Amino acid sequence: MVAINRKRKAVTRDVAEDPIAAPGDEFTGGDLEGVLSQSEDESYHSGSNSEEELEEEEDEVDGEGDDSELEEDLEVSEDDDEDIREQMRNLQTSNPPPSHTNGTNGDLQNGQDFSDNDLDRFEDDSPNYTVTTDANGNTRYIYKEIDPVYDSDDSDAAAGVNTIGDIPLSFYDSYPHIGYDINGKKIMRPAKGAALDSLLDSIEFPKGWTGLTDPATGKPLNLSREELEILKKVTRNELPEEGYDPYPDMIEYFSGKLEVMPLSAAPEPKRRFVPSKHEAKRVMKIVKAIREGRIKPYTPPVEQENEDPELINYDIWADEVPRPDHIMNIPAPKLPPPGYADSYHPPPEYLPDQQEKAAWDSTDPEDRDKEYLPTDFGALRKVPGYDNVKMTFERCLDLYLAPRVRRSKLNIDPESLLPKLPSPDELRPFPTVCANIFRDHQGRVRSVSVDPTGTLVASGADDGYVRVWEMLTGRQLWNKKLSDDEAVDVVTWRPSKDTAIIAAAAGETVYFTIPFGLHTVNPEIEQASREVLDSGFGYQANKPTTETNINKEPTATWSRPSTSLTNDGVLLTASVRSTIKVITWHRRGDYFATVSPKGQSHAVAIHTLSKHLTQLPFRKLKGLAQTAQFHPSKPIFFVATQRNIRSYDLSAQTLLKIMQPGARWISSIDVHPGGDNLIVGSYDRRLLWHDMDLSTKPYKTLRYHQKAIRAVKFHQGGLPLFADASDDGSLQIFHGKVVGDLMENATIVPLKVLRGHVEKGALGVLGLDWHPRHPWCVSAGADGSCRVWC
C-alpha cells in the first residue's frame, strides 16, 4: 500500500512539481532507510535518481506479491523503535542472544557472523577488507573471503529472507526457528524478553503498537506515526499525502492571449472572418419552410384541463342508416318489469305467511327464486335501502359473462298441441251404455252375430248351444244345442236379408241352421233359406267325380245331419279336418271361408255353399293361420297368420301384399267397408290400423288395453265406428273416419270405453259385432253373458 502511494506520488510529481527539485529532501525520513537497505548492492549515497529507484522497487513488488512486500515494508519501517529497544536491552542485559538481528539485514543474508549491532546497518559502507601491514610494513589489504554462492554477485536478486512461503508462522511455534533462509539455514526465533517486555508494555504502550505479529520475523508488528497517519487518511478516503492537490489549475497553453512567441505561424483562415455560406443556406431553407408553413413555430401545448373531454358536441346518428341485425346476434334480454309482490306496499295477500317465511329462510340464498321476501312497509318513509350495487353488478356480469342461447320459447297454449279432434257432437252417435244383457249361456260365450236385418242376435257358447235373442228386448227366441262335447266357437249369420241362415262352428263341423219358429223367419224366407242350403246336394250328385278326388280324402264332407237336428232347423253340416275357429262370409253369401289354425295345409278353406264345394287355396302357409276375411268389394282374400297378413287376388290367384303389423300374435282382423283400411287386433294388447295404400306398416298403433285384444270389428252400416274387445273386460269404441280423398289420412278418435263384462278365468270379452245400421254393438263375454251397447 505504501508502495502504491509512493507510486502515485511519483507519477504526480513529475507533472505537478518542479521536475528539477532536489530528491534529497524527501529521503531524509527514517522510514525510507530500511527500504533502501533492502537492496544492499545499491549504494545508498549514490546519486542515482530516486525515480529509478522507486521503479525498481515497483518491479520488486510485482515480483513478490503484495502481502510479503507489505509485511516487509512495515517491518522495515519500525526499525528505529526496534533499535531503541535493543539498545535498552543491551544496556540491561550485557549478553544479547546470538541471533538477534533483523532478518532483513544484509548481514544475515550473507550468513556472516556479526555480533556488532551498532554497525550492522552501515556494514556495507565499511570496506570489505582489513588493512594490515604485511611483512614489509606496507599496508596490506586483506579481503574477506568471498562466499561463492549462486547469487553472491547478484544485485537483482530479491533479498529473500524467510523461505517458508505462504504458510502461517504458527506452524513453527514449537520450534526454536521460524523458517529458513535462502541458504537453507534456520532463521532463529528472535528472543523475547518476555517478562521484561511485558513489564515494559505494562509501563507504557509501545509506540506504533498494533498487536499484530510480523509473520516474516515473528516480531510484534509496529507502525510508525507517519504510517498510522497514512492509514488514517486512507480510511477517511483522503489523499494520503499531505498537500497534494488533485485538481490543479489548468495551465492554458493554447489561450486566446497573444503570446510573444505564437505556437503556430500559419496565417488566420478565411472562415474566421467571413460568415458561413453553408449556414446561411440552411437558415434560408428553414425560413422558407416557415414561410410556406411546412415548419410550424413551436407553441406550448394548450392546457386541456379546461375542456371537458367527455363533452359531446355532435350528433352521431346524423346520417343513420338502419342495418339489419346480424342473424347470430342475440340481444340481451331485458329485465322483467316489477310485479305486485315487488311493491313497497303490496296487497296483503302477496305477503308471505309464517310457513313461507320459514321456507324462505331455510333455503340457501342461491336456491331462492327471489332475493327478497315481499314486505309491507306501510309508508314510503319506512322503506329501507336495498343492495342495488350488488344487483347492478350481477346484471353487468350477466351482460358480458353469461352465455346466451336462443331458446325457442314455447309461448304456445298447450291446448293447441292437442290434435284437432272433431267435436263430440260430430262423433255421435256411438254406443255409450249397456242396453241389454243376455244371460242364459252356461260357460263362456264365444261368439255373437247380429242378423242382417238387425233384429236378432245369435250367440254361441262353450255349452254347445246356439241361442238367438231379440236384440231390443233381450228375449231368447230360439236355442239349439249343436254338440254335447264341443264348444260353439263361431256363430255368424249369412249376410243376406232374404234368408235367415246361421252358420255355427262346433269342433270341425259347420252347422247351417235356419231358426224355425221365429217371427222374423216367415215362410218365404224359410223357403229361400232352404233352397240356398239344399241347392248344393243336386250339384254334388251331378258333379262328375274326378280321379283325383277318389284317391284323396275329401277336404270336407257336406251332409245332412241327424233328424233330431234337422227338426230344429239344422239342415246342413260341413266338416273339415280340424277345429274351426273362424267363419267369414263373402258379401254375397255364396262363399264362406273357415279357418282352423291347427289344420296346417287344411287351415284355410273356402267353401261354396251353392255347390257344397270346398277348396283349399293354400297348399302350404307360412305360420299358423289365425283368421281370414273377404274384401268387401273386390275379389281379394285376406289371410292373417301369426305375424303377417297376406292379401291374395282370388281371380288372378296371386299374392298381392304382405302386411306386417308388427304384432307378436294377431288375434283378429277386420277390413274397412271401403276396402282400403284394415284393423288388426293382437294378443299383445295392440290395435293396429293399416292403411293399405300407405304402407305395409301400420298407420297407427293404439295401445289402450291392459290385456290381449280378442276381437275387432268395423261398423258395416256406414257409421265411422270400430270397436275392439279385450280380455280386460272392456270394449273400446273408436271413431275411424276414412275420407275418399287419398291425400288425407284417416282420423281416429278414441270415443268410449265400455265396461261391464266381468273378467273370468283371465278372459274378458271374446267376441263382438255391430248392428248393421245403428250404432249398437253386441259383445260376448267370458262371464256367460252377452251385452248390447247403445
Added chain:
Amino acid sequence: MPRIKKKGQSGAAKNFITRTQAVRKLQVSLPDFRRLCIFKGIYPREPRNKKKVSKRATPSTTFYYTKDIQYLLHEPLLNKFRDHKALAKKIGKALGRGEVGDAARLEKSKPRMRLDHIIKERYPTFIDALRDLDDALSMLFLFANLPSTTHIPPQTIALCQRLCLEFEHYLIVTNSLKKSFLSIKGIYYQATIQGQDILWLVPYKFVQRMTGDIDFRIMGTFIEFYTTLLGFTNYRLYTSIGLVYPPKFDSASDERGAELGAITLEGKSISATPIVANGFEGDDNPTRAIDAQAEADKVAHLQENEEEAGENDQPEWEPEEGNDAIDTFEPVATQDADILPQPQFSSSEAATLFSDLTFFLSRETPRAPLEFILKAFGCKRVGWDLVLGEGSFTSDEKDPSITHQLVDRPNLPANAFPDVPIETDVGNLVKKSASRVPGRTYVQPQWVWDCINQGKLLRPDLYAPGATLPPHLSPWVKPKQGQYDPTAPLAEQEREGEADLHQEELEVEDEAMEGAGLAVQPVDQPDMDALLDQSDVEAGQGMQIDGSDSSGEEDSDAEDQRPDWSAGSADSDVELSDSEQQRLEYQRELEAEAKGLPAPKADSSKKSGKKVVSEARKKADKKRKEQEEELERQRMMLPNRKRKLFDKMQYGNAKKDAEAEALRKKKRKLEKGEKIKGVA
C-alpha cells in the same frame, strides 16, 4: 371417392372458440379482453352441442363466436390498449428511475380513448340506442348516487349525475314519462320515447353498501360505455326538440343541492330565453317539441294498432292541423266488424295531470323523485323546505298558493299541537291542528304515483297522512286469464267450486284452531284508525277558507269521482248474491258457536247451506272429472314426443295456477277476517 372430412375442421367446431383461444388470438391480456368485450357488446354463446365444439374431453368452457373475435381483430381500440400498455411501461420505468417529471409528462400524453365509433357500430340507428337504454339508465342513476371511492373517481360520479339530470329534463319537457312504481328495490320509471318503452330503476337515496366481492373495474368499464351512450342520446334528444346541448350547468347551485334546478335549458333560436324554471312558464319553444314528441308517439301507437288490426280495412284518417288528439272511432255496425283498440293516454294528458296544482313537499319526503315526477306530469310549481335543497318554487310552508302538500309522517294525536279555532265561511267553528293549513290537501307520496299510473287524480282522502294506504300496485302487470288480479273482485276470478272448497278448508282450520283453544284474532286495528282519519280529512276539506281556483277545481274533481265510487260499492252490494249471504249466515253461526252462545234460529238454513256447499262441490267435481276425461282422451292421440312436451307445458301452467290459487285463498282468508271483525 369423396374426400374424407377431418374432425374439427368445419361446422360447429370452427364456429366457436374458447375464451383462452380468443385471448391468445387477440394477443391481449384477459382484463383488456374483458373490457373489449364489454365495449363491443360481445358475449359468450352456448353452442347447441358442446361436445362437438370442444376439442377436449371436458366440455365445460365458455365459447365465443369465432366471427365476433375476428371482428375484434380489426378494432381500433385494440391498438389503443397496446399503446396504453406501452405507455404504462414507460411511466413505470420513469418512476423507477425517479424521474417524476417525465412520468407526469407521459401521463399527460396518454392517448384518450373514444367510444364514439363503437356507439355508432352497436347502435346504427337512434331507435336501437333507445331500445338498449334500460340498463344504461339504471346503472347511471345508481352511480349518480354513489360516494366516490378509489375505484370510482368523483369526475365519473359528477358526469353520471349531470347526464341523468339532463335526461330527466328532457322527460319533463316532453312529458314522456309514462309510469312509475315504488318497489322495494327503488323507484321504477317508464318513459316512452319515439315509441320505445324504456324502463329503469332509481335506487332510494341511501348510502349503498360496497361489499368486497364487487369488481368495480367491470362496473367502471360499463359506466364508461354507458356515459358515452347517454351523452350521445341526450344530444340527439335535446337537438330534436330544439334545445341547446349541453345545457348550462350551474355547479354552484348544484352544490347547494338544486339537482334539477342546476341545469338551465336553452332554446336554439337567438331570441329564446331560458325555459323551465320552477314556477315560471316557459316560452313557446318547447311546446313545438312536445307536439313533435306527441306526434311521434301517436305514429308509433298507430303502427302498433295497424299491426294488431291485421287485414281489417283501415279507416281513413286525416290529421287535422292543430288538433293532436286522436279521434275516437265509433263502429257503425258491431256485428261484423272488429273494434280496434285506441290509445287512451296521450302525452297531452300527462302534461295536464298536475298542471293546475301547486305542491309542497314536506321535509321527510324524498324530494328528487317527487320533483321529477310532478314536473314530468305537468306540475309547474313545486315547493319544498330549504333543507331539501335549492331551487324550490317556494320554501314557505304557509304560502297560500299551495294546494297540495305531500306528507309522510304519522298522524299525531290532535292534542299534540295547540288548537287554533278557525272560522269557515259557512260560519261554524272547527278545531283544527295548527300544523295544518286549511284549504290545502294533505296526501302521502303514494298518491302521486297512483295518480300518474291511473292517469287521473284520485280521491285524496284515502291517502291522508297516517291513513292505511291502499296497496300500491305495479302498473306493468297485465291481468291474464287464470292469474290472480288483486284489482278484480275475487268472485270473478275463481274457478267454479273453488270458493266452497276453500271455505271448507278454512272451516277445518278454524275448527282445529278452536280445538286448540285459540281464538281467531283480528289481524290488527289500523283500519279503524284509517276510518277515523278519513273522516277527519274530509272535514278539513269541507272547510275551505281561501282555496284558490285550482284547489276548487280539484275539489270538484273529487266530487265528480265520488259518485262513481259509491256506485261501485253499490254494485258490489248487489253482487252479494244468495250463496254469499248463505255463507255469511253460516259464518255468523260459527262465530256464535265460538262464543258459546246458543246457535241462532237459522239452524235449518245452516244445514241447507252445508248441503248446498256439498252439492256444489259434487257438481264441480263431476265437471272437472268430465274435463279431465276429455283431456285424457285427447292426450292419448298425441305422439309420444308431443305428449311429453304437452305434459311439460301443463306442468308450468299448473304451477302458475297453483300460485294464483294460493293468492286467492289468502285473499279469501283476509276477507273472512275482515268480515268477522266487521260483525264484531
